Amino acid sequence: MRHIFKDLMAATALASIVATASYADEPKKGGTLVTVLGSNVRNLNSAVQSGIVTGFPGAQLFASPLRYDENWEPQPYLAESWETSEDGLTVTLNLVKNAKFHDGTPLTSTDVAFSVEVIKANHPFKSMFAPVETVETPDAHTAVLKLAKPHPALMLAMSGQLMSIIPKHIYGDGEITDVKAHPRNNENVVGSGPFKLVEFKNGEHVILERFDDFFIDGRPYLDKIVMRIITDPAARAIAYENGELHMGAFESLPRIINRLKGVDSLTVTADGYGAIGPLDWLAMNTSKGPLSNVKVRKAIAYAVDKNFISKAIMQGTASDSTTGIHPDSPFYAAQDGYDLDLEKAAELLDEAGFPVKDGTRMSLTIDFGWPGVKPQVEYVKAALKKVDINVEVRSSADFPTWAKKMGTGDFDLSWDTVFNWGDPVIGVHRTYDSSNILKGVWSNTQSYSNARVDELMAMAAVETDDVKRKALYAEFQAIIADEVPVYHTNTLPYHTVYNTEKVGNPPIGIWGTSTPIDMTYLK
Amino acid sequence: MTCFTAQHSLKGGFPVNFLQTLLVRSIYAIILLLAVLVLNFSMMHLAPGDVADTIAQANGGADAEVLEAIRTEYGLDQPFLVQLGRYIGNVMQLNLGYSFYYREPVTELILQRLPATLLLVFSAQILALLLGVLLGVISAQKPNGITSHFVTFIALFGYSAPVFWTGILLLIGFSLQFQWFPVAGMRDVTIEGGFFVKTWDVIVHLILPMITLASVFLALYSRLTRATMLEQLRTDYVRTAYAKGMPHRKVVYQHALKNALSPVITLAGLQFSAVISGAVLVEAVFSWPGLGTLAFTSIIARDTPTILGILFFSALVVIIGNLLTDLAQKLVDPRIGGIE
Numbered sequence: 001m002r003h004i005f006k007d008l009m010a011a012t013a014l015a016s017i018v019a020t021a022s023y024a025d026e027p028k029k030g031g032t033l034v035t036v037l038g039s040n041v042r043n044l045n046s047a048v049q050s051g052i053v054t055g056f057p058g059a060q061l062f063a064s065p066l067r068y069d070e071n072w073e074p075q076p077y078l079a080e081s082w083e084t085s086e087d088g089l090t091v092t093l094n095l096v097k098n099a100k101f102h103d104g105t106p107l108t109s110t111d112v113a114f115s116v117e118v119i120k121a122n123h124p125f126k127s128m129f130a131p132v133e134t135v136e137t138p139d140a141h142t143a144v145l146k147l148a149k150p151h152p153a154l155m156l157a158m159s160g161q162l163m164s165i166i167p168k169h170i171y172g173d174g175e176i177t178d179v180k181a182h183p184r185n186n187e188n189v190v191g192s193g194p195f196k197l198v199e200f201k202n203g204e205h206v207i208l209e210r211f212d213d214f215f216i217d218g219r220p221y222l223d224k225i226v227m228r229i230i231t232d233p234a235a236r237a238i239a240y241e242n243g244e245l246h247m248g249a250f251e252s253l254p255r256i257i258n259r260l261k262g263v264d265s266l267t268v269t270a271d272g273y274g275a276i277g278p279l280d281w282l283a284m285n286t287s288k289g290p291l292s293n294v295k296v297r298k299a300i301a302y303a304v305d306k307n308f309i310s311k312a313i314m315q316g317t318a319s320d321s322t323t324g325i326h327p328d329s330p331f332y333a334a335q336d337g338y339d340l341d342l343e344k345a346a347e348l349l350d351e352a353g354f355p356v357k358d359g360t361r362m363s364l365t366i367d368f369g370w371p372g373v374k375p376q377v378e379y380v381k382a383a384l385k386k387v388d389i390n391v392e393v394r395s396s397a398d399f400p401t402w403a404k405k406m407g408t409g410d411f412d413l414s415w416d417t418v419f420n421w422g423d424p425v426i427g428v429h430r431t432y433d434s435s436n437i438l439k440g441v442w443s444n445t446q447s448y449s450n451a452r453v454d455e456l457m458a459m460a461a462v463e464t465d466d467v468k469r470k471a472l473y474a475e476f477q478a479i480i481a482d483e484v485p486v487y488h489t490n491t492l493p494y495h496t497v498y499n500t501e502k503v504g505n506p507p508i509g510i511w512g513t514s515t516p517i518d519m520t521y522l523k
Numbered sequence: 524m525t526c527f528t529a530q531h532s533l534k535g536g537f538p539v540n541f542l543q544t545l546l547v548r549s550i551y552a553i554i555l556l557l558a559v560l561v562l563n564f565s566m567m568h569l570a571p572g573d574v575a576d577t578i579a580q581a582n583g584g585a586d587a588e589v590l591e592a593i594r595t596e597y598g599l600d601q602p603f604l605v606q607l608g609r610y611i612g613n614v615m616q617l618n619l620g621y622s623f624y625y626r627e628p629v630t631e632l633i634l635q636r637l638p639a640t641l642l643l644v645f646s647a648q649i650l651a652l653l654l655g656v657l658l659g660v661i662s663a664q665k666p667n668g669i670t671s672h673f674v675t676f677i678a679l680f681g682y683s684a685p686v687f688w689t690g691i692l693l694l695i696g697f698s699l700q701f702q703w704f705p706v707a708g709m710r711d712v713t714i715e716g717g718f719f720v721k722t723w724d725v726i727v728h729l730i731l732p733m734i735t736l737a738s739v740f741l742a743l744y745s746r747l748t749r750a751t752m753l754e755q756l757r758t759d760y761v762r763t764a765y766a767k768g769m770p771h772r773k774v775v776y777q778h779a780l781k782n783a784l785s786p787v788i789t790l791a792g793l794q795f796s797a798v799i800s801g802a803v804l805v806e807a808v809f810s811w812p813g814l815g816t817l818a819f820t821s822i823i824a825r826d827t828p829t830i831l832g833i834l835f836f837s838a839l840v841v842i843i844g845n846l847l848t849d850l851a852q853k854l855v856d857p858r859i860g861g862i863e
Contacts, residue, residue, distance in 0.1 A: 032713050034713060039581075039820070040816075040820050042578075042581050042624060042625060043625075043626070049581075049582065050582040050583050050584075050585075051581045051582045051583045052583065053581065054581075124579065124582040124584065124585030124586060124589045125584070125585075125586065126586040126588065126589070127586075180626075181626050185626075186625075186627070201635070201812065202625065202627075202632065202635060202636075202812075202817075203636065203812045203816050203817060203820070204708065204709065204812040205708070205712055207712055226712050226713060228707065228708055228810070229810065229812075230706075230707045230708070230810040231807065231810060231816070231820075232707070232807060232808055232809075232810060234691055234694075234808075235691075235694060235706050235707045235808060235809065235810060236707075238694050238695065238698055238699050238706050239698075239706040239707060241699055242698055242699050242702050242706065244705060244706050244707075397570065398570075398572075398822075398823060398825070399572070399576065399577055399580055399823065400570070400571065400572025400573055400574075400576040400577055400825050401570060401571045401572050402572075403572050403576035403577075403579070403580070404571040404572035404576065405571070407576070418584070419583045419584065421583065421584075427583075427584070430584065430586075436587075439586070439587030439590075440575075440576070440579060440585070440587050440590045441576055441579055441580070441584070442579065442584040442585075443587060
C-alpha cells in the first residue's frame with residue numbers, strides 16, 4: 001500500500017513538474033551563476049576523488065553514463081540507453097554519438113573502459129565497481145560491462161559524481177594508479193560535461209564556463225559558474241542574504257538554516273539530498289564492556305530522547321531517521337522508534353545485570369569528532385544520567401584524533417555522521433558488515449557482527465529484482481533497529497539555499513549539487 | 524681582522540656592523556628554522572591519526588586498502604626517524620616537498636598564497652601603526668580629557684574583542700545592513716575591467732579584513748605612544764622648546780614624537796609575528812585567500828609538509844620584518860647601530 005502510495009505521489013509530482021515547466025518559466029539562457037563551496041577543493045577529478053566538495057565542480061566538468069531524477073528513476077545522460085542481461089552479469093551502455101570532450105576529441109567507449117579502470121584503481125569506494133571484471137568495447141559507442149556477479153548497485157554508481165568519464169588520451173599517459181596525482185586533475189581539466197574549467201585558484205574559487213559542444217542540444221543554460229570558496233558558514237549566510245551568492249548547497253547548521261528561512265529573497269530547502277544520504281547517529285561499540293549487551297544498547301536508545309535532539313538541538317531542521325538508510329531512499333523501511341521511556345530503560349538495565357550501586361549503574365565514555373556535535377554529546381551525557389549511567393565526554397583535538405579512536409575501537413559511545421552515497425551497497429553496508437570491522441574511520445567501527453545481517457547484505461547486493469531487494473533491505477533494517485549497533489536519531493539537515501528571484505530550476509534531485517546543473521538558469 | 528677594523532673606522536660603522544649583524548642573524552635564523560621544523564614535525568607525529576584520515580574525510584569515507592595505500596605512498600608507515608631524516612634532508616636541499624593533501628609542490632602552494640597575506644598583514648600593520656600613533660599623540664596631550672578616554676575605550680575594545688567576532692560584527696554592519704563592502708574573498712571575479720577597476724576591487728575587499736586585523740594592534744600602539752609621549756612631553760628639551768616659543772604642533776610632532784617613536788617601532792617589530800598569527804583568524808572569517816587560510820586548512824588536514832612549509836615562510840617573513848624594524852629604528856634614532 002505504502003509502495004503504491006509512493007508511486008502515486010511520484011507520478012503526481014512528476015506531472016506537476018511537467019505542468020509547471022510548460023507554462024511558468026521558460027528557462028532563460030546566459031548569465032553567471034555565483035555559487036559557493038564550503039571548503040577548499042582537494043582535487044577536481046571526480047573519477048579519483050569523492051566527497052561533496054569535489055562533486056559539484058566534478059559533475060559539471062565530467063559527464064557520467066546516467067543521471068537520476070528526483071523520483072530515483074535513472075535517466076539517459078552519456079548513455080542514451082542501457083540494458084542489463086537476464087542473468088545480471090552483463091550491462092550494456094549505448095553511448096550518445098555526439099559527445100565530445102572539452103578539447104574537441106569525441107568521447108568513445110574506450111574512454112568508458114579506461115574510466116572504469118581508473119575508478120577501480122583510485123576511487124575511495126571500492127564497492128562501486130568491484131564486481132566489474134572487464135569492459136568490452138565492441139564499437140565506438142557501445143560499452144559492455146562484464147560482471148563477476150549481478151550488481152544492481154551499479155545503476156546509482158553510474159550517476160552523479162560516482163562515475164565520471166575521463167578522457168584516455170589525457171589521463172592515460174602514465175600508470176593507472178598515478179591518475180590520482182595527475183597534474184591535470186586541477187588545471188586544464190578535460191571532461192565532457194556541460195561546463196569546462198576556466199580557472200581553479202586553490203582556496204579562492206573555481207570558475208567554469210559553458211561548453212558550446214555539449215552533447216545535449218541547447219544546454220547548459222548558464223554561460224558561467226563562479227564557485228567561490230567560503231569556508232565560514234556565518235560569512236556564507238551573510239553573502240546569501242546580501243545577494244552576493246545566488247545559490248549554495250550543503251548548509252547544515254540549524255541556527256543558520258532557520259535564520260536564512262526568514263529572509264524573504266531566499267528559498268531554503270532540504271530537498272534533493274536523498275542519494276547523498278547523510279545520517280546522524282549515536283554509535284555504540286558492541287565489542288566491549290556493557291555495550292556488548294543488546295539490552296544495554298536498547299536501554300540507552302530508550303533514554304536518549306530523539307524528540308529533544310530534533311527540537312532543541314536541530315531546531316526542527318532535520319528529519320527523523322530510524323535505520324541506516326536515508327528516509328528519502330527507495331530502500332528505506334521505517335522502523336518503530338525508541339520513544340523516550342526511562343522506566344523501560346531502567347528495567348532493561350536491571351535485566352542486563354547492571355543494578356544501581358552507590359548511585360550508579362556503569363560508567364561510559366562518549367566521543368565526538370568535530371565541535372558542531374558537542375551539544376548532542378552533552379545531551380547524551382545528561383540524558384543517561386537520568387538512568388544512572390555516568391558518561392564522560394571525551395573531546396578530540398581534531399578529526400584525525402577522533403578518527404583514530406574510532407578506527408581502532410577505542411570508544412564506548414560516539415556521535416557520528418555517515419553518508420549513504422546512493423545505493424546501500426556503497427555507503428550502508430560498510431557500517432554493519434562483519435568483514436569490515438575496524439577498517440578505519442566510517443568502517444564497521446562498532447564491531448557489529450550478525451550472521452543474518454551479513455547474509456541479507458550479501459543477498460541484496462546481487463538481487464536484481466527490485467521488489468525482492470527492497471524486502472531484503474527491510475529485514476536488514478528491522479534487525480539493525482532491533483539490535484542498535486547505532487542508534488539512529490536524525491538526518492544531517494543539508495539544505496540548499498537559493499535566491500528565489502534569480503535562480504530557476506536549482507538542483508534538487510537526489511544528488512544535491514553533485515549532479516550536472518545544465519538545466520539551472522538565471523531568471 | 525685588521526682589514527675589517529680599517530674599513531670600520533674608514534667608512535664609519537654602519538655597513539660592516541650591518542653585514543655582521545646580517546651574518547650572525549642568518550646563522551641564528553637557520554638554526555631557528557631547523558629547530559622550528561624538527562619540533563613541529565615531532566609534534567605532528569605525536570598526534571594520533573594522520574592525513575589518510577582527513578583524506579578519507581574529504582572523500583566521505585574510504586576503504587581500508589585505500590587508506591593503507593595513502594600511508595605507504597607518503598611514507599607514513601616508516602619509522603619516525605626515517606620520516607624526519609627524509610624531510611630535513613629535502614629541506615636542506617631547499618625542497619619543501621609535496622603537499623599530502625593537495626598533491627602540489629608546497630613552495631608553489633605557498634607562493635600562490637603569500638601575496639594575499641603580505642598585503643593584508645602589511646596594510647593592517649601600517650594602518651594600526653599610523654592610527655595608533657596618531658591616537659596616542661592626541662590622547663597624550665590631554666591625558667584626562669574626553670578624547671583620551673574615548674581613544675582608550677576604542678583601543679581596548681579592539682584589543683579585547685576576539686578577531687573573528689569583530690570580523691563578523693563588521694560583516695553584519697557593513698556588508699549586510701549597509702551593503703558597502705563585499706563579504707568574502709579578495710576579488711570579485713565577475714567584474715570586468717582594466718587594471719584600475721580590478722585594483723579598486725581588491726581594495727574594497729581588503730578594507731574590512733584590514734580593519735579587523737588592525738583593531739587588535741591599534742590598542743598596543745596607541746597605548747604605548749600615549750605613555751612614551753607623556754614621558755617625552757615632561758622632559759627638559761620639550762620645556763626648553765616651549766620656552767623658546769616654538770609652536771605647540773611643532774614641539775609635539777617634530778620633537779617629542781620623534782623620540783617617542785623608538786619603543787613603538789620596537790614593539791611593532793616584536794608584534795610582527797603576532798600580526799601574522801592574527802591573520803590566520805581574520806583570513807578564516809573573510810575567506811581571504813592567504814597563507815592563514817592555507818595554514819588553518821592544512822593543520823586541520825594534518826598536511827605536515829604544507830604546515831612546516833608555512834612555518835618556514837612565516838619565520839622568514841618575521842625575520843625580514845625584524846630586520847626592517849631595525850633599519851627603521853636607525854632612521855628615527857641615529858644612536859642605534861651606528862655608534863662607534
